[in-house]
Amino acid sequence: MQTMEPPFTKQLRSLPASIPFVGPETIEREENIRFQARLGANESAFGISPNAEQAIKDGATATYYGDPTNFNLRTELAGVHGVSINQILVGGGIDGLFSLIAQAFIEPGTPVTTSRGSYPTFNYFTTLCGAALGLVPYRDFCPDLNALAKEAQRSKSRFVYLANPDNPTGIFQIRNRLENFISKLPEDCLLILDEAYIDFSPPPEILPVGKEGPRVIRMRTFSKAHGMAGMRIGYLIADQEVVAGLNKIRNQFQVSRLAQIAALASLKDSAFIDSVVAAVAAGREDYHAIGEELGIKTLPSASNFVAFDLGSPKRVSAVLEALKRKGIFVRTGPPPNNRLLRVTIGAPRERTLFAAVFKEILASEHLGASK
Incomplete structure (x- = not known):
C-alpha cells in the first residue's frame, strides 16, 4: 500500500521527534x-483548597460548556490584582497561553530572545511559528538579564521570554533587577514574564502588578500553589490592546466549567x-x-x-x-x-x-x- 508523507510545515519538521x-x-x-x-x-x-473541592462537587455537571468569557473568574482576578477585567485573559494553563501568544505575534523569521536551558515549551511554540530564536547562556545558574537585554537590542527582538522564578533552577529575580531589565529592552519589544511559581516568592520583592508597564505580559497558573495541574487553567495579565488581540484567536471553550468553578473558589481561599x-x-x-x-x-x-x-x-x-x-x-x-x-x-x-x-x-x- 502506498503511503504519503504528511505535508507538515518546515517549522514542524524542524522540531525533535520526542515530546518535551x-x-x-x-x-x-x-x-x-x-x-x-x-x-x-x-x-x-x-492538595487543593477544600472550598474548591466542594465547589467542584456542587457544580459537577458535564452537560454545559464553561462560560466562554470566564467572566466570574476574570472579575475576581481583576480585583485581586487591581487591574481592569479587560487586562485578564484565561486559558488552558500557561502552555496554552504560550501557544496563543506565538500565533498572535510570530511570523517566519521573527526574532525572539530567551535563555539557553530555560523552560523549553516556549521554544517549541515559537519555533513552530517560524521564530528566529536567540539563545543567551545562563550566568551562575541564573538568567543573565544584561545579556538578554543586549541580545534583544541586537536582534530587534519582538519579545523576550523570562521565567521568574526560573525553571529549572528556582532562582528569583528581585523587583529592582526586573525593573532595570525592562528599562533596557527595545521600546517595541514585549517581555513574556512567566510567573508560574510566583506564589512561593518573597512578596516584598515581587514586581507589583501594574508597575511593569504596557510592554509586559505576565503569566500565572493555578497548577502550582493552587494544586490544580490536572485542571489545566492559567491566565495572563497584559495591556488591554494585547488582550483584545489575543481574544480574536482564543479557543473560547478551552477552559472547562469545572476548572473555572474550582479556580474561583481557590482564589478566594487565601x-x-x-x-x-x-x-x-x-x-x-x-x-x-x-x-x-x-x-x-x-x-x-x-x-x-x-x-x-x-x-x-x-x-x-x-x-x-x-x-x-x-x-x-x-x-x-x-x-x-x-x-x-x-x-x-x-x-x-x-x-x-x-x-x-x-x-x-x-x-x-x-x-x-x-x-
Whole structure:
C-alpha cells in the first residue's frame, strides 16, 4: 500500500521527534514501574483548597460548556490584582497561553530572545511559528538579564521570554533587577514574564502588578500553589490592546466549567494558599539540609522545587535512573542545565523517602568509585 508523507510545515519538521516531557504514567506503563513519589513535574503534594473541592462537587455537571468569557473568574482576578477585567485573559494553563501568544505575534523569521536551558515549551511554540530564536547562556545558574537585554537590542527582538522564578533552577529575580531589565529592552519589544511559581516568592520583592508597564505580559497558573495541574487553567495579565488581540484567536471553550468553578473558589481561599506556601518553604529547607549533609550544592529557590547540582549530565542521568528504579520520579533541566537534579517539594512522606533513597544511591556511587 502506498503511503504519503504528511505535508507538515518546515517549522514542524524542524522540531525533535520526542515530546518535551515524558510523563510518569508513560514511564510506568512502558517500564513496568510504579512510582511511590511523583517529584518530577512540580505538582502540588498538598492538595487543593477544600472550598474548591466542594465547589467542584456542587457544580459537577458535564452537560454545559464553561462560560466562554470566564467572566466570574476574570472579575475576581481583576480585583485581586487591581487591574481592569479587560487586562485578564484565561486559558488552558500557561502552555496554552504560550501557544496563543506565538500565533498572535510570530511570523517566519521573527526574532525572539530567551535563555539557553530555560523552560523549553516556549521554544517549541515559537519555533513552530517560524521564530528566529536567540539563545543567551545562563550566568551562575541564573538568567543573565544584561545579556538578554543586549541580545534583544541586537536582534530587534519582538519579545523576550523570562521565567521568574526560573525553571529549572528556582532562582528569583528581585523587583529592582526586573525593573532595570525592562528599562533596557527595545521600546517595541514585549517581555513574556512567566510567573508560574510566583506564589512561593518573597512578596516584598515581587514586581507589583501594574508597575511593569504596557510592554509586559505576565503569566500565572493555578497548577502550582493552587494544586490544580490536572485542571489545566492559567491566565495572563497584559495591556488591554494585547488582550483584545489575543481574544480574536482564543479557543473560547478551552477552559472547562469545572476548572473555572474550582479556580474561583481557590482564589478566594487565601488561608489555604498561605498554608501551602508555608509547607513548601519548610520542604525547601529539608532539601537544602540534605544537600549540605551530602556535600552537594543546592541552588537558592523561590519555587516549589530545589535543584541539586550534581556537577555533570552523566552523573545526573545515572542518579535519575537509580531513583526511577526505586520508585521516585524526578527530572533534570534542558542542556546545559542538565547537570541539575530538579526535585519537587513533596509531602513529608515523599521527602523522607527521597532523602533515604538519594543517600543510598550516592553512597553506592562512592563505593563503586573506590573499587
